[in-house]
Amino acid sequence: MNDEALIQLRRKFHQIPELGFEEYKTQALILDTVGALNQERLTVTTWRTGVIVKVDGKSPYTIAYRADMDGLPVQEETNLSYRSLHEGAMHACGHDLHMTIALGMLNYFSENEPPTSLLFVFQPAEEGPGGAKPMLESGVLDKWKPEEMYALHIDPNLPVGTISTKPGLLFANTSELFIDFKGTGGHAAYPHTANDMVVAAAHFVTQLQSIVSRNVDPLDSAVVTIGVIKGGTKQNVIASGARVEGTIRTLSMDAMKKVKQRIEALTHGIEVGFSCEATIDYGSNYCEVNNDTVLTQAFIAFSEAQSAVQFVHAKEAMTGEDFGYFLKAYPGLMFWLGVDSSFGLHDARLNPQEEAITLAVEHMCSFLNQKQG
Numbered sequence: 320m321n322d323e324a325l326i327q328l329r330r331k332f333h334q335i336p337e338l339g340f341e342e343y344k345t346q347a348l349i350l351d352t353v354g355a356l357n358q359e360r361l362t363v364t365t366w367r368t369g370v371i372v373k374v375d376g377k378s379p380y381t382i383a384y385r386a387d388m389d390g391l392p393v394q395e396e397t398n399l400s401y402r403s404l405h406e407g408a409m410h411a412c413g414h415d416l417h418m419t420i421a422l423g424m425l426n427y428f429s430e431n432e433p434p435t436s437l438l439f440v441f442q443p444a445e446e447g448p449g450g451a452k453p454m455l456e457s458g459v460l461d462k463w464k465p466e467e468m469y470a471l472h473i474d475p476n477l478p479v480g481t482i483s484t485k486p487g488l489l490f491a492n493t494s495e496l497f498i499d500f501k502g503t504g505g506h507a508a509y510p511h512t513a514n515d516m517v518v519a520a521a522h523f524v525t526q527l528q529s530i531v532s533r534n535v536d537p538l539d540s541a542v543v544t545i546g547v548i549k550g551g552t553k554q555n556v557i558a559s560g561a562r563v564e565g566t567i568r569t570l571s572m573d574a575m576k577k578v579k580q581r582i583e584a585l586t587h588g589i590e591v592g593f594s595c596e597a598t599i600d601y602g603s604n605y606c607e608v609n610n611d612t613v614l615t616q617a618f619i620a621f622s623e624a625q626s627a628v629q630f631v632h633a634k635e636a637m638t639g640e641d642f643g644y645f646l647k648a649y650p651g652l653m654f655w656l657g658v659d660s661s662f663g664l665h666d667a668r669l670n671p672q673e674e675a676i677t678l679a680v681e682h683m684c685s686f687l688n689q690k691q692g
């Protein structure tokens with residue numbers, strides 16, 4: 320596959336974003352692309368909507384590389400000729416590039432025997448509910464037991480040609496947050512006969528803002544973001560129900576515990592204050608992404624020696640990534656790949672620069688070519 324073929328492949332992925340565990344067309348496109356490669360040293364397996372491809376190398380020592388597959392429920396707002404064909408869904412987190420880069424590497428190693436064996440893991444549902452943990456728990460990777468594992472994530476804030484990471488903690492612990500408030504609705508003109516769940520939810524969202532500023536150690540870090548607030552049915556009907564949906568991010572498990580305790584206390588306060596009932600659901604939780612120190616130092620040294628890329632030391636980010644579960648099972652690392660977009664991750668206008676694809680394929684192929692089993 321030449322540069323142009325990779326760009327066309329990325330555009331095909333971009334047009335068919337699918338949500339977690341619904342990546343049927345995406346899986347089919349991966350399988351078709353892999354099917355067109357030289358099969359001599361490939362073994363292809365599927366797991367739910369994911370795909371795993373083993374490449375036999377000169378040694379049985381196995382290095383895994385992971386690409387996530389799902390899109391987000393975001394209505395694309397670009398005018399690109401290859402914009403999403405799926406109403407209300409978009410590859411707004413770069414997983415279209417992640418898969419293309421993995422397939423570009425796979426294409427290269429299907430023609431050039433790698434020094435170690437390689438395992439390409441196309442993982443569903445990174446944005447939620449999380450595919451890495453159930454994939455590990457299913458035991459599908461056990462027969463290959465990778466000794467190392469790598470992954471990248473695009474970074475719209477970095478110029479093309481930049482690679483960035485750090486040893487140790489890279490990404491935060493996460494927990495989703497869904498809270499339903501249930502009370503009594505009524506006529507808009509008779510507020511005293513009802514208890515308005517729109518007002519209750521509004522108070523709750525405002526009170527939440529005190530957790531990070533007043534309850535978390537200022538030398539630690541936490542984020543509580545509410546991305547969705549829903550309630551009511553009509554402008555002149557007092558709402559009997561409201562729902563807030565959000566996410567919690569922390570750099571330590573202590574801070575996560577503290578934030579959850581405070582959310583529970585504030586929710587209880589709303590129940591008492593508004594004579595309503597509230598239920599909390601923490602949805603899916605991801606552990607932090609912790610890069611292996613020795614492997615990361617080796618990757619940084621390799622990257623710094625490459626004239627085609629510029630290496631930049633990263634700081635921790637409050638982003639979440641279920642790749643963290645793979646790194647608990649196998650040592651490895653995640654790194655940022657600069658794609659230079661004026662609009663950030665999860666933005667409906669995200670437009671990564673496609674030159675980053677070939678650059679990443681070449682960087683990772685050279686990196687894996689110098690590994691010893």
Ligand SMILES: CC(=O)N[C@@H](CCC[C@H](N)C(=O)O)C(=O)O
Nearest residue numbers: 446447493494495566638639640
């Ligand atoms: C890289 C990235 O953007 N990852 C997502 C992971 C989301 C996990 C979960 N659905 C949550 O919202 O907590 C992120 O938003 O950081």
